[in-house]
Amino acid sequence: MTRAVLTLNAGSSSLKVSLFPETGEAPLATGHADRIGPEGVLKLKDAADQPIPATGDLTTHAGAMAAVISGFRAHLPELDLIAIGHRVVHGGADRNAPETVTDSLLADLEKLSPFAPLHQPHNLAGIRAAMAAFPGVAQVACFDTAFHRNQPFVNDTFALPREMYAEGVRRYGFHGLSYDYITSDLTQTAPQLAEGRVVVAHLGNGASMCGITNGRSVSSTMGFSALDGLPMGTRCGQVDPGVLLYLMDQKGMTAAEITDLLYKKSGLLGLSGLSNDMRTLEAAGTPEAMQAIDYFTFRCQREVGAMAAALGGIDALVFCGGIGENSRLIRARICERLGWMGIEIDHSKNAANERVISTDFARTTVMVIPTNEELVIARAARAAVGLQ
Numbered sequence: 001m002t003r004a005v006l007t008l009n010a011g012s013s014s015l016k017v018s019l020f021p022e023t024g025e026a027p028l029a030t031g032h033a034d035r036i037g038p039e040g041v042l043k044l045k046d047a048a049d050q051p052i053p054a055t056g057d058l059t060t061h062a063g064a065m066a067a068v069i070s071g072f073r074a075h076l077p078e079l080d081l082i083a084i085g086h087r088v089v090h091g092g093a094d095r096n097a098p099e100t101v102t103d104s105l106l107a108d109l110e111k112l113s114p115f116a117p118l119h120q121p122h123n124l125a126g127i128r129a130a131m132a133a134f135p136g137v138a139q140v141a142c143f144d145t146a147f148h149r150n151q152p153f154v155n156d157t158f159a160l161p162r163e164m165y166a167e168g169v170r171r172y173g174f175h176g177l178s179y180d181y182i183t184s185d186l187t188q189t190a191p192q193l194a195e196g197r198v199v200v201a202h203l204g205n206g207a208s209m210c211g212i213t214n215g216r217s218v219s220s221t222m223g224f225s226a227l228d229g230l231p232m233g234t235r236c237g238q239v240d241p242g243v244l245l246y247l248m249d250q251k252g253m254t255a256a257e258i259t260d261l262l263y264k265k266s267g268l269l270g271l272s273g274l275s276n277d278m279r280t281l282e283a284a285g286t287p288e289a290m291q292a293i294d295y296f297t298f299r300c301q302r303e304v305g306a307m308a309a310a311l312g313g314i315d316a317l318v319f320c321g322g323i324g325e326n327s328r329l330i331r332a333r334i335c336e337r338l339g340w341m342g343i344e345i346d347h348s349k350n351a352a353n354e355r356v357i358s359t360d361f362a363r364t365t366v367m368v369i370p371t372n373e374e375l376v377i378a379r380a381a382r383a384a385v386g387l388q
């Protein structure tokens, strides 16, 4: 019998799954269904990253999940699923830890859909599909907002009339599962730093930063939605709200059109006019691509400063996410004007993607730590059934 927990991340047209053993960090298998619909594609891989054959109905999320499970079962015939962990973007104002799914939790989470309309409904559909497919198996919801829920009031609010805060118009912060992983990694490997003032830069297609002291989130760049803060692949990052008023008032744009503009057409893609992908921009070398990179690195520098101010100083800067873990150029560009904060990187360590890339005598430790949100979800799923 192979007892395992499944982690599930359901997006609008995608499903990312990992199968973890009862203990340990390496998955037994992973799967990624993309473009769910008439042109759905599914890739499954084993523990050695080799393809596992997979076919099935990829027109719906439920069909894709059935295809994933039957592929996994063909590969691991003795598979016994003991818990399923779900990534859920929004847990609301009070949830600061994962929770086992019940009907009342689902009803509560449903009410938060207006706060994250592009993600929450899909996350919840994933939970429902898993409950239908595996009745009796514990389902655990892990929230991207939970890690930030104990931030001080001044970082949790906007300067809007008080009743809006009570209604839920707050700075929730996202990418919490990633920050949770980085914190747990530092606690194990560098406990002194983990107790200090750490700025984590999660730079992927979605990008944010978080200021953490002694494992606690103090401030984050993402706010009410996953649009705020740093520019991203296709999302705008911080923008003057007056721009939105102008678009509505003067250009007659609807909420749906503005949503599309801010989420899908802005950020690196909008500025470069070329691509949302950092690798493509680095290779392109056009003036517009270079300006997009300049803007990205400049805003990252500003936010490292802002996070350090919120923390009252900085002991470590940690890079993670696809760009943070892989792009030596972007890391170097971000760090190059932060010497005044004691940030000084060793270019050969940076080029080699080493774990610590600061110079031996730098006041601030600069690190590259590959994040692992799936493992955080798997740990929560294990804990829910009494493992670990």
Ligand code: ADP
Pocket (backbone or CB within 6 Å): 203, 204, 205, 206, 233, 276, 277, 278, 279, 280, 282, 321, 322, 323, 326, 327, 328
């Ligand atoms: P997501 O937020 O969708 O999980 P990722 O964390 O996978 O995204 O990050 C995707 C981004 O990482 C893309 O912009 C991609 O170009 C960038 N990236 C990945 N590898 C490299 C690399 N070697 N150099 C520069 N950018 C990279």
